[in-house]
Amino acid sequence: MIKEEKVKHIADLAKLNIKDEEMAKYQIQLTDILSEIDKILKVDIQEEEIMITPSTNQNCFSEDVPKPHLPKEDMFKNAKRVKGDYIIVPKVIE
């Protein structure tokens, strides 16, 4: 069974909170899935080539020409915090 610490770490990677009362459930469920996943470690394959996508396309490009697009008002339509010309977030300082 994976430890609480690890569940917290994993949740942090995915930017999720884990409530105390959910911890035990996640420990079991994540353990189940991860032990299922471990099965692929056992498979012996000679293959060295990776398959990123079934698409066999190559060199799909656009020419370097800007295309018109929707105005800012549309772009900001679904944003919840807008100030003047900007979408805003709580202050982040480097």
Place this chain on the structure above:
Amino acid sequence: MKPTIGIEVHVELKSMAKVFSLSKNNFNDEENTNINVIDLGYPGVLPRLNKGVIDDALKACIALNFNINRLMHFDRKNYFYPDLPKGYQITQQDTPIGYDGYVEIENKKIYLERMHIEEDTCKSLHTTDTLLNFNRAGVPLLEIVTKPCISSGKEAIEYLEKLRETLLYLGISDVKIEEGSMRCDVNVSVSDTDKLGTKVEVKNIGSISNVGTAIDYEIQRQQELLANGEVILEQTRRFDDKTKTTILMRYKETGNDYRYFPEPDIPYVYIDDEWLENIKNNMPILTDELKDKYIKLGINNNNIKTIIANKEICNFLETVIDKVNPNIAANLLTGDILSYLNKNYIKLEDSKLTKDNFIKLVDLLDKKTISSKQGKEVINILLNTGKDVLEIVKENNMEQISDNNLVLDIVTKVIDANPDSVKDFKEGKDRAVKYLMGQIMKESKGQINPALANQTLIAELKKK
């Protein structure tokens, strides 16, 4: 104690469109106007791939002597930050377009580990909140990483200047560190053994000379710490322009976890021989080649440096160099013309100087039709009014008298009027020539070609 320095440079490419979307690549337009659904990471959108960006990157690969990954894919670098709309940055981790390159600086090769294409983040403005400007999101970047082979601030400066110059002459970036189109992060470590020391990263350095300052400060700081037996922790620092020191930002956590994996939305890119040849055949002349050419043409070293450092001057010179005396042209451009431009804060292309007028002026000077002193006057008028050079010369009666018969007439007239001086000359008195030349200049209202007049005078005097 030996310092080891590596530098990571990010350069914004000045393509017309962004790299993974087709909104306009111009960060400086009104806030949040060059944005589309892709730049904002809207649900359902997929990336495009701008071929112009790959062309530009290939030019840089060739100029920086990189090996090229002919078959390449993109990768996602995953992290959460407000300036990263999708929660991942599309970059190249596994197959950077360039690997194992180098740049030659004086007496040394700076080895380059890799160069890859990626997208810029959006620009954050920190007030009481953090304001996001997505104009910059998706602007194409090249990241160029050196091997840890730089050993001083001076070398770092030389490398960065050479890199800047090269990218500028490729015409793929503005490479303005002050405006953020070129950004430098340096890694400095100091060690007294063969092993590399602990890496300290310095970010946020606002000029090339400050990179040198920051590195030298950091070397000294670390050497002192080690000499005092202290341990250096892996950390990120930033350069403070006011104090010319570096300031601790944060200690490194247990390594950033960027969860890289291959980008499934962008198929492989294969660069075949034909594509590469095409890029090679269309490369602009780069600075090393230009320098060699100018040396061969006899342009002096100071002028060459000035020309190379001012690309628009160089470009202008290149358009006329086959048609005029290159030395006179170089002198004019790096002297009066450049100082006029600098004094008035204008670009050459915005000034009143035209190619035709410039060629006429150089020719007049070359043929000594006007004196170099007159040349200066002409330039001034020319830059202020844009009038035709020949007209300026005419209007101001500047045309030198260089016609042999006209010169002889004047000389004979003066000799005839000053028999005493002729006598003095015969007696070997030097001042006689000076006096007679003065009279000749007076007679010609200063317009006579002095060299020709002098030569004619002496010849005539000897006949007496």
Place this chain on the structure above:
Amino acid sequence: MRYLDLDIKTINEKLKNKEIKPIDLVNEAFKRIEETNLNCFITLNKEEAIKQALELEKQEVDNLLFGLPIAIKDNIITKDLRTTAASHILDDFIPVYDATVIKKIKEKNMIIIGKTNMDEFAMGSTGETSYFGNTLNPWDKSLVPGGSSSGSAACVAAGITPLSLGTDTGGSIRQPSSFCGLVGLKPTYGRVSRYGVIAFASSLDQVGPITRNVYENALLLNTISGYDENDLTSSKEVVKDYTSLIDKDVSNLKIAVPHYYMSDTIDKEVRENIVKVIDLLKNKGCQIDYVDIDYLEYAIPLYQVIALGEASSNLARYDGVRFGLKIDDFKNIDELYKNTRSQGFGNEVKRRIMIGSYILSGENANIYYYKALKLRKAMTDSFKKVLNKYDLIIGPTNTDVAYKLGTKQDDALKSFYDDLLTIPVNMAGLPALSLPVGFKNNLPIGMHIIGNYFQEDKIYQLASFVEKELNLDLKGVK
């Protein structure tokens, strides 16, 4: 008599000779939604649909799909029509553009009735992970309709619309089609543009048609297929007329049946039904061989690594900044992210993106992810080997028929095991269809027909033959 129960060609005739108008079909569809009460839809497009139907009265009936009501899975972006992917995190999201498939649907003058219910972000196999409540199976309201395209399947089965669009990442079109007695196709990866499809796993997702019969399925595929410059993975392969081989002789077809698809894991009655079809085909003269396809037994863990890895990245954009759920309890950016995502995502989604983040983190990327990418290549090659010798691969679509709502909801592995037989196809990017071929306890059983890349026409060829031969009564829906 309801017009929407007629086949498309007949409806088209009636539209052409003005016996009916598009508005009649639209009214019927909305009436049927109320009558059936299956929770098929998250958002109805009633006002727009009626308006469009009335406008169409002025236009010439220029194609077979003209004026037909269609239902769209709610992870496909529709301009100005709320699109939620059945998630609380997007429950007020109004798109500003149309997905490419929606543009194509609109070009044919089809009428979008609404956005169908589904598992949240297409993660699930029953429809039960939806923030908007589960969808009911029209065959038996106590059963799951299958998922994740639960509403798109239920609404066609219930006769609300003759056609719908679903998406399939690991079986999300084929499994509910099988559970609801429908024809559902996952096209070849790249056949249909993914632009405007809310990504779950980018290298697996495909949009496809869900219909009552084979011919109508092929018709809808004709409409939505094609290269799209907005989706770099979409194929430039010519779009055929996918109806062209329908009713053509099948006796020359060479067909493989993988042992894996007929193992003890699969319900006995389901297998027996497939065997019946195999016998039928043998009698017709088809060559049918049992074959082995290497690595199929690793399909589920392989899928978990790739689909969840990609999903963890694809769902990172839901952070409450540019769109989506607004929350007010945060003190800093990290809290904004975590609180938005924790309140906005349901349990299945959370679990899956946690696993995905984990298997990509640090050294795990090399241990799991790159291993999986190599295994994916190997599995795909073993499919290709079989398809070099055979025209088609057949077997059951699912391990069993539809089951009770609320079964094993806490079992984190169940939804994956439901897709045991459908997942390998997405891994290889092949086209595959589910076709009803019989019943168990009066519930439809689906047969899986897997084809070679871009040979959807051959799949339809076989499917149409079996459909005709069996001539099942699929109007068991109350």
